[in-house]
Amino acid sequence: MGLLVDGQWQDKWYDTDANGGSFKLEDAGFRNWVTVDGSAGPTGKGGFKAEANRYHLYVSLACPWAHRTTIYRKLKGLEDMISMSVVHPFMGDRGWTFANGEGVIADPLFNADYLYEVYIAAKSDYTGRVTVPILWDKQTNTIVSNESSEIIRMFNSAFDEVGATAGDFLPSALLAEIDEINAFVYSAVNNGVYKAGFATTQEAYEEPVTELFEALDTLEARLAERRYLMGEKITEADWRLFTTLVRFDAVYVGHFKCNIRRIVDYPNLWGYLRELYQVSGVAETVNMDHIKTHYYTSHTNINPTGIIPVGPVLDFTEPHERDYF
Ligand SMILES: N[C@@H](CCC(=O)N[C@@H](CS)C(=O)NCC(=O)O)C(=O)O
Numbered sequence: 001m002g003l004l005v006d007g008q009w010q011d012k013w014y015d016t017d018a019n020g021g022s023f024k025l026e027d028a029g030f031r032n033w034v035t036v037d038g039s040a041g042p043t044g045k046g047g048f049k050a051e052a053n054r055y056h057l058y059v060s061l062a063c064p065w066a067h068r069t070t071i072y073r074k075l076k077g078l079e080d081m082i083s084m085s086v087v088h089p090f091m092g093d094r095g096w097t098f099a100n101g102e103g104v105i106a107d108p109l110f111n112a113d114y115l116y117e118v119y120i121a122a123k124s125d126y127t128g129r130v131t132v133p134i135l136w137d138k139q140t141n142t143i144v145s146n147e148s149s150e151i152i153r154m155f156n157s158a159f160d161e162v163g164a165t166a167g168d169f170l171p172s173a174l175l176a177e178i179d180e181i182n183a184f185v186y187s188a189v190n191n192g193v194y195k196a197g198f199a200t201t202q203e204a205y206e207e208p209v210t211e212l213f214e215a216l217d218t219l220e221a222r223l224a225e226r227r228y229l230m231g232e233k234i235t236e237a238d239w240r241l242f243t244t245l246v247r248f249d250a251v252y253v254g255h256f257k258c259n260i261r262r263i264v265d266y267p268n269l270w271g272y273l274r275e276l277y278q279v280s281g282v283a284e285t286v287n288m289d290h291i292k293t294h295y296y297t298s299h300t301n302i303n304p305t306g307i308i309p310v311g312p313v314l315d316f317t318e319p320h321e322r323d324y325f
Pocket residue numbers: 001002003025026027028060062063064065066095129130131132133146147148149
């Protein structure tokens with residue numbers, strides 16, 4: 001675990017002391033957009049036109065933020081036009097690596113050993129954390145974006161005219177409502193588990209855990225009334241919730257101490273999670289081995305022995321029983 005300072009790697013854990021023991025996620029450093037015609041997107045600069053075989057995605061199969069992008073790459077049929085590398089699940093002193101391991105896909109562009117080399121290739125004096133996902137442009141040799149929430153919006157529609165699978169997870173009529181629920185889920189759930197897990201004081205832990213379970217209770221009630229968060233159709237809001245839910249019982253309950261309840265204790269959330277998992281192609285994006293290995297072995301201040309728990313036994317393939325809607 002560490003970060004780049006002026007293009008030099010420094011081995012540092014998150015600085016929770018600066019925030020009274022609380023974990024604060026850093027803003028992503030590259031915020032450009034791939035668009036249909038290469039014009040600038042909502043942030044950053046233009047020049048990134050949607051084209052087949054132009055972009056490369058770097059991910060970790062363990063990471064819930066990167067997982068959003070692998071789901072979209074799969075569901076939008078982008079696998080043949082956007083190549084992908086997968087880092088090793090263990091993130092040690094030098095951050096993410098391409099060490100040999102099951103499920104690791106080496107870096108074909110730089111043959112990098114460490115992911116930070118990719119950041120330095122984009123900006124030799126880069127300062128910031130070295131995070132996944134990264135969307136790389138092979139034409140202009142730079143990082144387009146390292147912000148998952150924006151990469152999935154690009155994948156959702158920018159490549160439709162060059163052969164992506166039809167399907168829109170962000171219908172414009174629902175945009176405002178989706179943004180609203182995303183903000184709630186992000187703060188209390190997606191990032192809530194990290195705020196609880198990386199807290200270094202009792203108070204900084206208890207507050208996000210309480211907020212997290214209040215939010216899960218609210219979502220449970222909402223899913224009693226609706227099949228998906230926005231109603232009858234799966235939207236971006238569901239995929240953003242899914243990547244946290246699928247890791248929850250195996251990792252966040254134990255490793256991050258988010259243990260007031262488990263997802264299997266919530267009938268609606270558990271059925272909803274199974275249904276999303278069973279959407280064609282999605283199960284192939286879930287690698288429980290990378291997920292458990294990453295969290296339990298990389299965060300040595302939380303789990304010094306590095307022992308990976310054997311359980312829990314979870315069967316995401318059980319009938320989801322949500323078709324009654
Ligand atoms: N804002 C980013 C956050 C990505 C992120 O924090 N990724 C984690 C893995 S789950 C990471 O690479 N962390 C490495 C580090 O912080 O040093 C996004 O959503 O794309």
